Amino acid sequence: MWCRRLAWLYPETRRLLTKVAKRPHRWTTKLQRSSPSVVRWLSTGPGTPECSWVLHPGHMELLYSGASMHLDYVWLRDHCRSASCYNSKTNQRSLDTASVELDIKPAQVRVDETTLYLTWPDGHMTRYGLEWLSQNCYEGQKQQLVQPRILWSTQSYKEANVPSVSYLDFLETGEGLRDFLQNFLLYGIAFVEDVPATREETQKVAERISHIRETIYGKMWDLTSDFSRGDTAYTKLALDRHTDTTYFQEPCGMQLFHCLRHEGTGGRTLLVDGFHAAEQVRQNHPEDFEILSNVPLRHEYIENVGESHNHMVGIGPVLNVYPWNKELYMIRYNNYDRAVINTVPYDLVRRWYSSHRILTTELRKPENELWVKLKPGKVLFVDNWRVLHGRESFTGYRQLCGCYLTRDDVLNTARLMGLKS
Ligand SMILES: C[N+](C)(C)CCCC[C@H](N)C(=O)O
Ligand SMILES: O=C(O)CCC(=O)C(=O)O
Numbered sequence: 001m002w003c004r005r006l007a008w009l010y011p012e013t014r015r016l017l018t019k020v021a022k023r024p025h026r027w028t029t030k031l032q033r034s035s036p037s038v039v040r041w042l043s044t045g046p047g048t049p050e051c052s053w054v055l056h057p058g059h060m061e062l063l064y065s066g067a068s069m070h071l072d073y074v075w076l077r078d079h080c081r082s083a084s085c086y087n088s089k090t091n092q093r094s095l096d097t098a099s100v101e102l103d104i105k106p107a108q109v110r111v112d113e114t115t116l117y118l119t120w121p122d123g124h125m126t127r128y129g130l131e132w133l134s135q136n137c138y139e140g141q142k143q144q145l146v147q148p149r150i151l152w153s154t155q156s157y158k159e160a161n162v163p164s165v166s167y168l169d170f171l172e173t174g175e176g177l178r179d180f181l182q183n184f185l186l187y188g189i190a191f192v193e194d195v196p197a198t199r200e201e202t203q204k205v206a207e208r209i210s211h212i213r214e215t216i217y218g219k220m221w222d223l224t225s226d227f228s229r230g231d232t233a234y235t236k237l238a239l240d241r242h243t244d245t246t247y248f249q250e251p252c253g254m255q256l257f258h259c260l261r262h263e264g265t266g267g268r269t270l271l272v273d274g275f276h277a278a279e280q281v282r283q284n285h286p287e288d289f290e291i292l293s294n295v296p297l298r299h300e301y302i303e304n305v306g307e308s309h310n311h312m313v314g315i316g317p318v319l320n321v322y323p324w325n326k327e328l329y330m331i332r333y334n335n336y337d338r339a340v341i342n343t344v345p346y347d348l349v350r351r352w353y354s355s356h357r358i359l360t361t362e363l364r365k366p367e368n369e370l371w372v373k374l375k376p377g378k379v380l381f382v383d384n385w386r387v388l389h390g391r392e393s394f395t396g397y398r399q400l401c402g403c404y405l406t407r408d409d410v411l412n413t414a415r416l417m418g419l420k421s
């Protein structure tokens with residue numbers, strides 16, 4: 001039912017997608033039927049039973065170590081790693097993809113235990129490692145996670161006893177940094193302890209793993225309840241769980257919090273694993289998961305306080321998944337900053353509210369809430385694309401500093417240390 005509604009909402013996109021999806025299939029089957037002799041399985045022979053293949057009109061099918069791959073000929077030609085097609089010093093393609101005939105077919109095919117050899121009509125030869133193919137083909141990627149994670153509830157996070165790293169280990173040892181990043185990638189939160197309670201030292205900690213993402217709040221930001229900026233964060237009020245900067249087209253990837261001072265009561269920080277909640281919704285209410293990952297919404301930050309004049313807009317669905325493996329990569333959830341919904345028709349909007357309610361109920365379950373009191377010295381890193389934060393109301397003087405980090409640079413640091421992300 002809702003599916004039809006979505007189709008109504010985006011008829012052009014849907015038409016385009018169906019057209020693209022159908023075209024190659026029809027073409028393949030027609031040719032196959034008219035020339036059945038093409039469909040013949042060949043194999044590497046008795047000594048090497050590992051690999052067999054069959055040539056179809058537009059692609060070849062390869063069976064290697066029990067896995068089946070469908071490899072399009074244009075794709076194969078485009079991924080030639082020979083010296084004239086690919087610069088292995090810069091890891092860049094030199095082949096002009098637009099010069100490849102879209103109906104290209106290999107003139108000769110040979111396979112041995114480790115390698116597929118294709119000779120193209122112009123005599124150019126390409127070799128592909130079978131292992132490389134199985135890693136890089138669509139079927140292989142479909143079954144892999146871009147970023148492995150450990151989803152958590154209050155209890156499972158506490159039971160995991162994830163260690164914090166000390167300021168010195170974090171700054172001075174590769175191991176300290178690596179362990180920290182590994183935990184941060186797995187859990188979406190991580191702590192550095194014993195950091196001198198100043199803005200400068202906090203910045204040093206941030207810059208150990210990434211460039212700081214400068215925003216309308218500056219490079220390093222300060223937060224006190226002085227209403228110096230036009231946002232509820234700058235008051236003493238409680239803040240329900242949310243992700244930040246949903247009103248940016250690309251919300252900030254990571255955030256760092258350091259409480260430099262608090263003389264008063266309350267003010268604890270709330271953390272909730274948004275992906276854990278979303279996966280519960282996917283399991284128990286798959287249609288609601290679909291709606292939340294397909295209906296884009298506008299988020300807005302309008303500020304006119306003192307010298308600060310801003311109007312930021314960010315549009316996207318609450319849940320964001322990679323289309324090929326359905327892996328979640330971002331949750332955009334902020335009920336304060338969600339703008340007027342005017343991109344959804346009335347009979348879908350009710351459905352969206354109901355899906356949003358289901359997710360919200362999951363996010364609000366006490367067993368998913370992790371409450372921590374930030375103290376001077378304890379720096380909290382939050383993956384703002386995954387873990388929601390909030391705070392309890394408070395009394396007295398409370399001063400936080402922190403910054404946003406560019407996600408690309410955090411992940412770059414992690415990959416250089418051999419971590420999967
Ligand atoms: C973190 N810092 C204090 C700089 C800004 C707070 C921004 C709060 C905003 N409602 C949002 O959720 O993005
Ligand atoms: O005051 C806090 O603990 C956090 C406020 C907040 O949500 C933010 O600064 O993004």
Ligand SMILES: [Fe+2]
Binds near residue numbers: 233243244
């Ligand atoms: Fe926030």
